[in-house]
Amino acid sequence: MNKYNLTRRIGSIVIGCGVAILCCCQANAAIIMPSAKDQITALKSTVLINSSEIKADCLIKSEASPELRENLAAIQLGHIPDPLGELVLAGSDIERKLGSLASRLSIPDHVTIRRAGAMLKGADIAERITSLCKGPDAEDLAVDLSRVPTNIVLPGALQNWEINTNSDNILGMRLFVLTAQTDGGPFRQLIQVRVSRIVEAAELTRLARPGETINNNMIRRKQVEVKSDQSNIPVTYAEAVGKCLGRFKSAGTVLRSSDLSTGSGNICKSSDKSDSNLRSESFVKVAKRDSWVIKPGENVDFHFNSGTLSLKIPARAVQGGSEGDEITLINLQNQRRIRGVIKEKGRVEYAQN
Template sequence: MRINVCKFVIAIVALSAFCSIRTEASVLLKSSVLVTDGQINGDLLVSSNVEPHLKGELASIQLGYIPDPLGTLTLDKKTLEKKLSEVSGNFEIPEKITVKRAGAILKAAEIIEEIKRYCLSSDDENIVIDVSKVPASIVLPGNLKSYCVETSAQNNLGMKLFTLKADTDGGPFRQIIQVAVTKRVEAAKLIRLAKAGEVITPDMVIKDQIIIKNNKTNLPMSYEKVLGKTLEQFKSAGTIVRESDISDKKPVSRVVAQSEISPVKKISDNFKENMIKPGDSVEYCVNAGGLRLKVPAKAIEGGNPGDEINLINLKNKKRIRGIITENGVVEYAQN
């Protein structure tokens, strides 16, 4: 009996000593870690004064990856024990470890102000800058030291590409930013069908505000500039008068201009010379408000641009009338 008691006491002392040694040897892992790189290895969870051989064992164990700055990786105790495997016994593992990747946020408002300096000119109120594609905030790899916005685009209007360059304590950063720059201008808009050779008068056009995407070719003309000009081609109601629509010929009176083209209701009997012949399929166009409606129709009579002809509406089979504007196109117009 005395021998058994002695054995029991010795066993308890030995176990206590073993636990004491194990506790002293165990290294407590950090419960919260801040890193600067996306690759997360086990050595990041211990302090720098840990024995080199233990730190070396942890360095070869990959715990996860944080792809983006300010991202977070959370590991529970069970997952850590599985990843650390045989060496887990050397460490005291918390119930949960959180690893956060360092970073900083650059607000869009600051970037937009820089972009506006490049885009705005003396007539600022007419320039429209679409910054909808600029991110609300940009995540940087570290705390911001300095940044700049640059562009090599020479065009004043249209799509412009900017480069954001930032210097951070987590390394350099570069991102392409795209914006659309347009301009609001006054333009003359036709309120009825106008024929080639007609002189534009105040009862034919109104002032309108439109957005242009470039200022190099075929620009819209203002209300004041189009008055008294001669049209080079047919123009539908609701369309904008542009530089290419104006003839270089000397303006003639409206009566003379109309007499020089095929008179309305005068139909050519020579079908071979007609642009549209009886039986041809055409598009019958009607401008209603801001909409342009197209209806399939068949010509009953033939004619050339400026002629008024009869047609059949192929949808409701009713007879309609219109003026030929170009090959295969007839428009309704109330002059």
């Protein structure tokens, strides 16, 4: 009987100890279990953002408490100024910036943050600019695209883009405006290009004088780049042939429009008229010379008559002429010049003043 009571007492003690142990475990669990406010939230190790500013709330996951998210949104960790840019933050730097909030977070050793964006290819931009510069009748234009970026980074996904220009000039520096619409906002950038024209100009091969008519023997072809819409542009080889030169130009000079004599003041036309007049006068003189009785260089007799005195002096004609013309002769006896009137062939008489 005593043994039975002892067994029951031991069983009661064991049950009581078990209940006590269970209660202690539950109490301990209640002490260790943190509240929702004190739960540890893990931060992301890789983050993609859309703006340049980096706020701490972008590092947490969506299941974080609103209170924690609000507190983190007030903390700035840095910024990425360029789309598609990247920033790597050390865990220690993040912990320092978060302050007391860091105790509620699980922070990786490093966090990589990238900014979203899009890329516009420079080749596409260059193609559109070239098409704007070169019209259907301007295939000889050369467009320097060295100032066009290789690629342009946009603030977001590209929706549409266009290029326009307000430049009136065809040659020289031209300004273009690139505008694009993206989901990250509008984008605008200025782009400059240089436009020139390659012409087959005329280059002189020798010294040329004013009044000369340009021909193929005077010039040669030379490729020249015209860089501006200037008025005094080089003359092409085809245009130069047959034109009148208006000024002295040395060999190796590329002819320009100002070097030519054109219009009413064309000196070649005046020269042609002068040459024509000279040729006419020369023809008259030649025809008249053929009819001369005495020609220059011929030996003649110079006669001097005064009353009963008559002298005949050998002389040589300096000038020629017909009967009745007064000419100059040289007295072969004393080499002095004398004047006389032609009477007939070989005879000249003293000309009285």
